[in-house]
Amino acid sequence: MPRPGQVKSSGGRLSDRIALGVLTRVFPPELVDEVVAGCGRTEQRSRLLPARVVVYFVLAMCLFSGQGYEEVARLLTQGLERVRRWDKPWRVPTTAAIGRARRRLGPEPLKVLFDRVCRPVATPETTGAWYRGWRLVAVDGTVFDVPDTDANGVFFGRPGSGRGQQRSAYPQVRVAALVECGTHAVFAAATGPLSVHEQQLIPGLLDRLEPGMLLMADRGITGFGLWQAASATGADLLWHVRKNIVLPVLESFDDGSYLSEIVASGDRDRRAPARVRVIEYRLEGRGEDIVYRLITTMCDPGQAPAAELAALYHQRWEIENTLDEIKTHQGGRQLVLRSQYPDGVEQEVYGFLLVHHALRDVMHHAASEAGLDPDRISFTRTLNAARRHVTGQAALSPLTTDPGTPSHSP
Template sequence: MVWVAASASDLSGLGLLTWVYPPGLVDRVVAACGRSEQRRRLLPARLVVYFVLGLALFSPAPYLEVMRHLVAGLRGLGLLGKWHVPAKSSLFRARQRLGFEPLQVLFAATAKPMANESTPGAFWRGLRLLAVDGTCWDVADTEANQAAFGRPGNGRGTRRSAFVQVRMAALVEVGSHAVLDAELAGCRTGEVTLVGRLPRSCDAGQLVLADRGFLGVPLWRAFTATGADLLWRVPANRVLPIRKLLRDGSWLSDIHAGTDPAKRDLVQVRVLA
């Protein structure tokens, strides 16, 4: 999946989305998810998929404006006939009928590395550069979202945020910013838990970057088991003793799980200061 940043005025219509997500693929995904229409609608499922993608890519724009821009090119070519932009309430209902499953399946079918050897920042010494990280964002304050995702609060649980929040962890190609895999959950689910599901999309020939919050034996082993190489930051207070000093100033050390020296689960790492 390709993420594009632009304003609503830059939206070039269905052409861009159909180039990235061909209509035939969208139709197959819709059918596989059981969302095909039983009768002819003003908003067929294929158009609703493109509409929801437009909402995600151009989130500041309201529903009707996104739909108008999506079909502007078709209207200019005289291909819309008597079709007209439906009322906002119809767009709400169409989005509810579609559900999230077709978008989830479409993402899984199209998420892949986009960079090549000439893409700036995409490779290092023949290894494709990937990165993992997490983020949170606010979602609509509804009872369904509250039940599914919850609200962040303080450590004592005496105060809750005004907003329902979703947490996401993603595996991203550095050179293209393409999202190759993602996991979503409620805001109370930790980033490490979500990132632990992303090794399924890693392989040999990749160098996976991660921030200091992810360093730990189970997660490290899960990623290295895929054949990928890792380059992860270390918290400032983490002590990594020198087991063997190397000629370039780096050294071999180990990270471990557990506090009992006799039962520590050790993993050897190379430390770059």
């Protein structure tokens, strides 16, 4: 029985109640524990930073980008500490202890969690996510600056210098991603050194494609082999190609498009040509017309008229907006990742992608309830609401049996 003036302990460890506020709906503790166990990261002894807490910490540091390690740890626990007493109080770990815990965890649990959680989220009723029954998706790549350490510099490399310019001060990690255009949900990703072109990373994403998807890509994504591999998934393709590619006219259609074929390059490559349909159109630029050429696997003009596909292609830019949300809004302007070593960089990249996917899932849920296009909901406002929710999560412990994990939207 507590003495007068004391608050009775609620029992248990505070670390068992650490969660991510509203985002815990997407990353419930039982799923995190399952992933941790499957990756062989379950602790053999009690630690100040058990593996589940470290997973939530990595996600939190990607939600509160720019905050120091110890401050992120305080933000994760301050709501719980404010209203409860614990049998086993939890002191804020030092920066060094958090760094060691991240290294013990490694990138694998974050990658597995990404594979388990991150899927396209649009339903048939989602506005702006579909074209005639096709789910609109896009592929592209980007780079993140990483700290200038010997380990990062050797593994990732730096961008080459231009005329009269020095090499970049920061090494860079390359990331390729598949994004659902209508919701901005990233549902496949791969990382690599800067020397690995995004075209070399994209084949690792293709197993996430399926029939009923329409994959759009910019002219930087080229290659006969990549086209064949992507179309073999059953997804349809709509890609922008360079104007120097030879595309003979095999059959002209009334909508202005024509049937053609693309061939593998190289004298020794004897693979059969791939049949494509070509759509050419002009966009008025600043004092000049810009000619676009698209190729598609949809060879029937009645199934997908040329004018509609030309108008549709601008949806590919949604992946650019998605990457900007992650790098500029979530990460902050002039983002440099904080990890000092390559495994930590990979872990951190997947942390950013996981948090972004959770935010976009929350936004889609809110849009669906309101009957809105997800584009009508502000990403920045949702991000700020999620941050506030983490610091006020005391009544939303993932181990309580009353309201359960939070499911309401900001």
